[in-house]
Amino acid sequence: MTTSNGVAVHADRVSRHYEMGAAVIRAVDDVSLEVRSGEFVALLGSSGSGKSTLLNLMAGLDRPTGGAIFANGRNLSELSSLELARYRSRTVGMVFQSFNLLPRMTLEENVELPLRLAEVDRAERGARVQEALERVRLEKRLTHRPSELSGGEQQRAALARALVNRPTLLFADEPTGNLDSATGESIMLLLKEIQQKLGMTIVMVTHERPLAERFADRIAALADGKLLTDGVKS
Amino acid sequence: MKAGDLGELALRNLREAVLRSSLTTLGVAVGVASLVAWLSLGIGLQALATKRLSNSGLFDTVIVTQRRSLQSMRRGPAESSPAKNARALDDDAKKEFERLPNVVEVYSQVRFPTEVRYNGTPYSTIVAGIPESARGNGSFDGIQGGFFSGANADEAILQIEFARDLSTQPSSLIGKDLIVRYAERQALPPEAGRTPGGHAADRETGGFSIVPREKKLRIVGIIETEPAAGFGGFGSGRLLIPLEVASSLRAAQVNDLRDAVRAPTGKPVYASLTVRAKSASLVGGIETAIKTMGFGTFSLQDATKSLEVFFRIFDMLLFIFGSLALAVATLGIINTLVMAILERRREIGILKALGAADRDVKQLFFVEASVMGLLGGVLGVVFGWLVGRAVTFGINVYLKRQSLPPTDVFSVPFWLVLLAIVLAVLVSLAAGLYPASRAAKLNPVEALRYE
Ligand SMILES: Nc1ncnc2c1ncn2[C@@H]1O[C@H](COP(=O)(O)OP(=O)(O)OP(=O)(O)O)[C@@H](O)[C@H]1O
Ligand SMILES: [Mg+2]
Numbered sequence: 001m002t003t004s005n006g007v008a009v010h011a012d013r014v015s016r017h018y019e020m021g022a023a024v025i026r027a028v029d030d031v032s033l034e035v036r037s038g039e040f041v042a043l044l045g046s047s048g049s050g051k052s053t054l055l056n057l058m059a060g061l062d063r064p065t066g067g068a069i070f071a072n073g074r075n076l077s078e079l080s081s082l083e084l085a086r087y088r089s090r091t092v093g094m095v096f097q098s099f100n101l102l103p104r105m106t107l108e109e110n111v112e113l114p115l116r117l118a119e120v121d122r123a124e125r126g127a128r129v130q131e132a133l134e135r136v137r138l139e140k141r142l143t144h145r146p147s148e149l150s151g152g153e154q155q156r157a158a159l160a161r162a163l164v165n166r167p168t169l170l171f172a173d174e175p176t177g178n179l180d181s182a183t184g185e186s187i188m189l190l191l192k193e194i195q196q197k198l199g200m201t202i203v204m205v206t207h208e209r210p211l212a213e214r215f216a217d218r219i220a221a222l223a224d225g226k227l228l229t230d231g232v233k234s
Numbered sequence: 235m236k237a238g239d240l241g242e243l244a245l246r247n248l249r250e251a252v253l254r255s256s257l258t259t260l261g262v263a264v265g266v267a268s269l270v271a272w273l274s275l276g277i278g279l280q281a282l283a284t285k286r287l288s289n290s291g292l293f294d295t296v297i298v299t300q301r302r303s304l305q306s307m308r309r310g311p312a313e314s315s316p317a318k319n320a321r322a323l324d325d326d327a328k329k330e331f332e333r334l335p336n337v338v339e340v341y342s343q344v345r346f347p348t349e350v351r352y353n354g355t356p357y358s359t360i361v362a363g364i365p366e367s368a369r370g371n372g373s374f375d376g377i378q379g380g381f382f383s384g385a386n387a388d389e390a391i392l393q394i395e396f397a398r399d400l401s402t403q404p405s406s407l408i409g410k411d412l413i414v415r416y417a418e419r420q421a422l423p424p425e426a427g428r429t430p431g432g433h434a435a436d437r438e439t440g441g442f443s444i445v446p447r448e449k450k451l452r453i454v455g456i457i458e459t460e461p462a463a464g465f466g467g468f469g470s471g472r473l474l475i476p477l478e479v480a481s482s483l484r485a486a487q488v489n490d491l492r493d494a495v496r497a498p499t500g501k502p503v504y505a506s507l508t509v510r511a512k513s514a515s516l517v518g519g520i521e522t523a524i525k526t527m528g529f530g531t532f533s534l535q536d537a538t539k540s541l542e543v544f545f546r547i548f549d550m551l552l553f554i555f556g557s558l559a560l561a562v563a564t565l566g567i568i569n570t571l572v573m574a575i576l577e578r579r580r581e582i583g584i585l586k587a588l589g590a591a592d593r594d595v596k597q598l599f600f601v602e603a604s605v606m607g608l609l610g611g612v613l614g615v616v617f618g619w620l621v622g623r624a625v626t627f628g629i630n631v632y633l634k635r636q637s638l639p640p641t642d643v644f645s646v647p648f649w650l651v652l653l654a655i656v657l658a659v660l661v662s663l664a665a666g667l668y669p670a671s672r673a674a675k676l677n678p679v680e681a682l683r684y685e
Contacts, residue, residue: 056679100584117235117589
């Protein structure tokens, strides 16, 4: 099942179990999910349903205890940890609920960090940082530190950081969770714009059904680690 | 990650925790300083001891004698001439010794009791001949005035005790003249032995006469410590004059008389010659060479060897002692880096989420550790050197109060500087080993889970 034509990420009967002494916690249990290239998928579910766990598995941040994940046709389970790091660096961009910017670095330095890790030439970096910040309309805040920005601006900076290495997959874990609804909506509009302009594949975790229904192409609902619905938005 | 980025991020991290990083670095510096101070003390003391001992003439000299006493004992009392394979210790032998490799000089020890007149008052004292080589070898460090102007100068250096006998203000003696009265030995024409009025003692020696003489010498220096050169050297001399002058005085040395009688060729024969080697380690070869030439030799070679062994063990103990502080500093580095992991959990998680490999995280911690090690090493060398200077200063203040010449007991050779810095970096890297691998193994999902 490694058909990559049109499929960006494919979770094939994926499980992530945690063994807590005698008990087994099935954070993700036998989930199969296909995300098509250029698709915007929302992972919906209540707290503890396994959304983040599934997202981390697809982003190569964690390894499944069962099943397999294919990204651009490659089985992530077969990658060494160095290759997995490379996958996170070149193919994946990530955005978190709590922004996760490094507080002591300026915006410019924060956005430059993935370029350092991907060993992009110094000469090229300035333009890449500029481009990414322009895309989220923060090009005037280069020398500011995260604490000098509003929540929405911080999330936009995090988005710029996720895009700077020009990945094909964007994983966002409740990107609007720490923002008021108006600001959250502006972030969603930005994600939509990125999907449409860059043709990026986006998987976004949220527990706000209205937001998912408005912006995502498709909703995959999780409950207790199991996939409930997996359908295209009507 | 590329080396440049790694370095930048590491320095940045160290700067962000500036207090903790600098305290850790200081810990390394103190450890290295302790190591440098102890080792440089060991090296300095060794150099000092070696210098003093080689100046003493005990370790870099070979005493050469004729193989006579042993042989004559074996052959019985009737046979008193040297054995056939034993050679006469005459001027020819002396020249041969001088031609041997690594020989600095060969001299006979000239020392005799004499009477000195200064300001018309007579004093009896012992004159010793000083070889020209004493000028440069440190025996006369701390002299008041100066060394002889030349090997043939009619000049004298007074031992301080003797100078005090001559004057209450010894330093005022420099530049003044004194008169040495000595007995000159003169070979008598064969008929002279029958001359009435000749001294009875002279007749016994078979053709020598002792004639009293006087010589004027200018005082050029006063020496506080007692210089020595070889066994029975000029150590006990109180009036020191150039060796050639002393020899030319042809003083009535007891040994010379006896030797002159026994020389079969009629040439003067030395009771013993002192052969000085370039360094103590070269004594062995010279001694063997002279032995095969048919002479008896004596040196303190074994003593130098045990001295070397002693200092090697001494240095090793100092190294262990000094290393203890460095070991404590190592714990400091480990502690700092482990604390940094706890504090930077989230940051490490973010780095990994952004694509950092385990290797990148590990290297980052290693670079941080080695930067602290390098800085600590350099600082430590400087601290250690300063400690050495301070202690030397203190010792010299004390020595000066005791009217002793200053000494340098610490020595920081270049290899020690390198060793200390390299050791500090290696120790820091070793200390970084555990924290770095722990940081690299950190699970990013867990690191990012909690706020
Ligand atoms: N390291 C772990 N050890 C044990 N259980 C874990 C671990 N990580 C996650 N879990 C459990 O797995 C389940 C799914 O967690 P996950 O974080 O994926 O939920 P979520 O859907 O993202 O919830 P939320 O909306 O609150 O973020 C939870 O019950 C959680 O307690
Ligand atoms: Mg979650």
